[in-house]
Amino acid sequence: MxxxxxxxxxxxxxxxxxxxxxxxxxxxxxxxxxxxxxxxxxxxxxxxxxxxxxxxxxxxxxxxxxxxxxxxxxxxxxxxxxxxxxxxxxxxxxxxxxxxxxxxxxxxxxxxxxxxxxxxxxxxxxxxxxxxxxxxxxxxxxxxxxxxxxxxxxxxxxxxxxxxxxxxxxxxxxxxxxxxxxxxxxxxxxxxxxxxxxxxxxxxISELSISGSSNFEQQKEKSSYLFYNYLLLNKKKYFTYYEIDFLLERISKRYLNNRSNIKLFYKISATYFKNGKFIAYFKFLNRIIKSIFYKCE
The missing domain is CATH 3.90.550.10 (Spore Coat Polysaccharide Biosynthesis Protein SpsA; Chain A)
Structure with a gap:
């Protein structure tokens, strides 16, 4: 059984x-x-x-x-x-x-x-x-x-x-x-x-486990992007309008955590467009601009 x-x-x-x-x-x-x-x-x-x-x-x-x-x-x-x-x-x-x-x-x-x-x-x-x-x-x-x-x-x-x-x-x-x-x-x-x-x-949770180790941050970030992107592109029907906003918020953090990855920026931008979230996209761009100015200061 x-x-x-x-x-x-x-x-x-x-x-x-x-x-x-x-x-x-x-x-x-x-x-x-x-x-x-x-x-x-x-x-x-x-x-x-x-x-x-x-x-x-x-x-x-x-x-x-x-x-x-x-x-x-x-x-x-x-x-x-x-x-x-x-x-x-x-x-x-x-x-x-x-x-x-x-x-x-x-x-x-x-x-x-x-x-x-x-x-x-x-x-x-x-x-x-x-x-x-x-x-x-x-x-x-x-x-x-x-x-x-x-x-x-x-x-x-x-x-x-x-x-x-x-x-x-x-x-x-x-x-x-x-x-x-x-x-x-x-x-x-x-x-x-x-x-x-x-x-x-x-x-x-230990240094021997993936969840407890800090050695895999880049791979974890990639997986996070792939996970949220998969949901937004393939499972959208299971989520409400506001839940989709949350998923887009989560996927946008992947780029904000690594702004040098231009390819990731274009991929995330495409995800916003495919979901018809244009206002949310401009908010995403605004967050990028603010983060750049904050770093300069």
Whole structure:
């Protein structure tokens, strides 16, 4: 019924991840570990959990993560044996002991109505110390809230209907930055998602993770542009007039953060024109002028 899929690369926190799986109060799940040709062999660690977790381990012959994390996710998903639901769990994240139990306890509330289920989150650091309170969600909420209200999301906090994932797939952005958010939007068809708050995922923010590192800012900016541009050009029908203004505001920041990128300026200008937002475009130009004068001062 439930596949827990781990795209594996780093061993540093992997023992904690596996331990949280071995401690589940409901054992009705299967774990699939897809090794992205990692130099950190987990074989000895996996032996420790052979009789504690029902898992399949596959070491791939080449590395996808350096060029496309989403392709690594998708080949890991192909390992599953047609479980109806799946989650992609980071190799440094941790599940609460009742995670699987609450998934099944709540199943009747979401199984036929929703394709995306979201769990509460506690952010942790490299020493597994909490750096946030438990972040809870509205039980039934629009998936668009991730963009317009909460402005936070992590792949590990979701369970998806397998058939929907296989049908739509993941959009390949650099570092898969925003690929998870777009997946939630598309897998839910921009409609509601169901949230479970009495269990949680501990999502790790550390210097070893993309989200916790400051080494990828240029790639993150590129992904942000590609994400918002994709929504504006391909998914416009799902957004209101004012929501489109918000998306244009977000995409314009990509250029304001890097005014030397003239090609990006032309691309963003074209996006404004394609959406018929001429007044908003002049406001965008005005912000550029003001930022130039501010820098000169």
């Amino acid at each position: 439930l596949a827990i899929i781990i795209p594996y690369y780093k061993i540093t926190f992997f023992d904690e991840t596996l331990k949280s799986l071995s401690n589940q109060t409901n054992r009705n799940f299967k774990v699939y570990i897809g090794d992205d040709f990692s130099p950190e062999n987990p074989s000895e660690l996996l032996k420790k959990y052979e009789n504690k977790i029902d898992f399949i381990y596959q070491k791939f012959d080449n590395n996808f993560g350096r060029s496309s994390l989403t392709k690594q996710w998708e080949r890991c998903i192909k390992l599953n044996k047609n479980e109806k639901w799946l989650m992609l769990l980071g190799d440094d994240d941790v599940l609460s002991e009742n995670f699987v139990e609450t998934f099944y306890n709540k199943r009747l509330f979401f199984e036929e109505l929703y394709d995306v289920v979201r769990f509460s989150v506690i952010k942790i650091d490299s020493k597994t110390n909490p750096i946030s309170n438990k972040i809870q969600n509205i039980e039934i909420e629009s998936s668009k809230n991730i963009l317009f209200n909460t402005m936070r999301s992590s792949l590990s906090e979701y369970v998806f209907k397998t058939s929907t994932v296989n049908k739509i797939g993941f959009k390949n952005f650099p570092l898969a930055w925003w690929s998870d958010v777009l997946a939630v939007l598309e897998f839910s068809n921009f409609n509601d998602i169901y949230s479970i708050n009495n269990s949680y995922v501990k999502v790790r």
